[in-house]
Amino acid sequence: MTTLGTASAAPGEFDTGRLTVGETRDGTAVGLPVAVVNGDRDGDTIYMQAASDGDELNGVGVLRRVVPQLDPAEIAGEVRVVGVTNFHAFQVAEHRNPIDDTKLNRAYPGSANGSSSERIAHATFSAAEDADLIVDLHQGSTSRMINEVRVRCGRHHRLHDDCLELAKVFGCGHVLDQKGPEGQLARAGPDEGIPTIDPELGGSVGFDEESIQYGVDGVFNVLRYYGFLDGDVDTQPQTRAKDFDRYGSPVGGLVEFKQSLGDDVTEGDTLFEITDVFGTLKATVTADNDGIFWRTRRLPQVATGEYVCSVGTDVDTF
Known part of the structure; x- marks a missing residue:
């Protein structure tokens, strides 16, 4: 049985639900939208999330196209998805969590008893920490940027080569290979032994269809290359900065x-x-x-x- 928040799926099943991360100022429970796909066949586990920054919507656009195509009968292993991570920022289309004025992707691995952002980071990292791969979908905020994938663990990290391979498989064409700030999921994941990438899908206000397609193609490249789905992936040379x-x-x-x-x-x-x-x-x-x-x-x-x-x-x- 695969469980994420209120979503629960036996082998061969798919379910959606909510992952509780606190309450709003009027006491209403805050639940992040989540989905789980439990494949018919045994395999690894991949964790994906989007909208860690509330104005970065291309990752949400990717997931709303990818998830409906994931047939449990064709999947080996488990796919866990958090569709909107920074709940409060997403509601007001802002970059930072307005409850604590914090950039969520500086709060990982989080704290169960911490601030709003630390609690969200803790809940989502708890869903990811036993996965085999992590894909944290971002974009270059609302500025203009090329489509790229970021490897943030640092070039001397023991998982650097694994993260770099994952970035190459995702295949945006450009990779930024630079150690990231403390508190990024793409640093916390490798520290727990999980190859993690941070695809930065362009930069736009609202959805950008070209960047979303890069993300959809990248996710399916990963799912096929690592055996979640059948099919071959022809990796292409990537330009790295x-x-x-x-x-x-x-x-x-x-x-x-x-x-x-x-x-x-x-x-x-x-x-x-x-x-x-x-x-x-x-x-x-x-x-x-x-x-x-x-x-x-x-x-x-x-x-x-x-x-x-x-x-x-x-x-x-x-």
């Missing part, structure tokens, strides 16, 4: 980008220009290093020192 150069604006004004997301850039190439509202050039910013044009702000107006874009650096192919 091991660091970022972040660029802010030296002046206030309006941004005009001279590179497109995913472009190769060479040291000295112009990344963006800043003009005033009448089109007069105020500043030109060039690349400090070779790399890939990885992420940008969405709105054109910037103040002095405000974030503008990032270039992935120390690039190779694996």
